[in-house]
Amino acid sequence: MRAAGAQILRGGAFKPRTSPYQFQGLGLEGLRLLAEAREMTGMPVITEVMEPELVETVAEYADILQIGSRNMQNFPLLLAAGRHSQGRPVMLKRGLAATIDEWLLAAEYVVAAGNPNVILCERGIRSFDPQTRNVLDLCCVPLLHELTHLPVIVDPSHATGRRELVPTMSRAAIAAGAEGLILEVHPNPNSALCDGRQSITGEELQGIVREARLLEQLLGGKGSISYVA
Numbered sequence: 001m002r003a004a005g006a007q008i009l010r011g012g013a014f015k016p017r018t019s020p021y022q023f024q025g026l027g028l029e030g031l032r033l034l035a036e037a038r039e040m041t042g043m044p045v046i047t048e049v050m051e052p053e054l055v056e057t058v059a060e061y062a063d064i065l066q067i068g069s070r071n072m073q074n075f076p077l078l079l080a081a082g083r084h085s086q087g088r089p090v091m092l093k094r095g096l097a098a099t100i101d102e103w104l105l106a107a108e109y110v111v112a113a114g115n116p117n118v119i120l121c122e123r124g125i126r127s128f129d130p131q132t133r134n135v136l137d138l139c140c141v142p143l144l145h146e147l148t149h150l151p152v153i154v155d156p157s158h159a160t161g162r163r164e165l166v167p168t169m170s171r172a173a174i175a176a177g178a179e180g181l182i183l184e185v186h187p188n189p190n191s192a193l194c195d196g197r198q199s200i201t202g203e204e205l206q207g208i209v210r211e212a213r214l215l216e217q218l219l220g221g222k223g224s225i226s227y228v229a
């Protein structure tokens with residue numbers, strides 16, 4: 001992933017799955033593997049935390065804490081991420097059907113509880129058309145830049161649910177002014193335990209990062225876009 005241009009490595013150790021019969025993640029063992037991956041690659045890691053009681057533990061292993069869509073309004077979790085994340089930034093994903101104001105107020109919980117370092121992640125909102133997993137709301141990127149100083153990153157993988165749409169929507173996200181992309185990658189997407197349909201390969205990641213950098217230059221950016229795989 002690093003060779004392909006990723007700067008931050010993301011993996012889910014505790015996974016909020018819709019069905020209790022789906023792969024639930026490896027838990028603590030997953031955190032240890034992530035720490036090992038950081039050791040080997042020098043890349044910072046990001047992973048999801050689902051329970052307030054686990055914020056401290058996850059912060060010991062991860063460089064950035066993810067709060068997922070399903071927990072965007074889990075207020076005890078937001079408060080714990082504000083109070084106990086030991087200086088780790090929090091990436092707050094937009095709720096499945098959250099308005100921008102609800103999302104910003106959720107971020108405010110983390111900030112008001114003591115952690116000013118919140119990254120907003122647009123991952124698509126729920127709508128009526130099953131052709132895509134969600135609808136990627138790119139309007140929110142320039143709008144959030146009007147409303148807040150917080151960085152905004154875009155997750156075209158969960159937004160579209162289809163790997164063939166990910167390169168185009170990555171370009172669109174950068175063009176809309178996103179400060180980063182979070183892309184689901186797997187060496188063999190068809191055998192992924194989770195979300196294979198939206199996962200791209202390392203080679204495809206390389207292409208997306210190359211294009212995004214060119215696009216950023218064209219738009220006069222400062223070369224500060226982050227790539228999370």
Ligand code: PEP
Nearest residue numbers: 012068069070093123158
């Ligand atoms: C994820 O990032 O793996 C995830 C579960 O995404 P979301 O919370 O956006 O559904």
Ligand code: MN
Nearest residue numbers: 158184194195
């Ligand atoms: Mn996923």
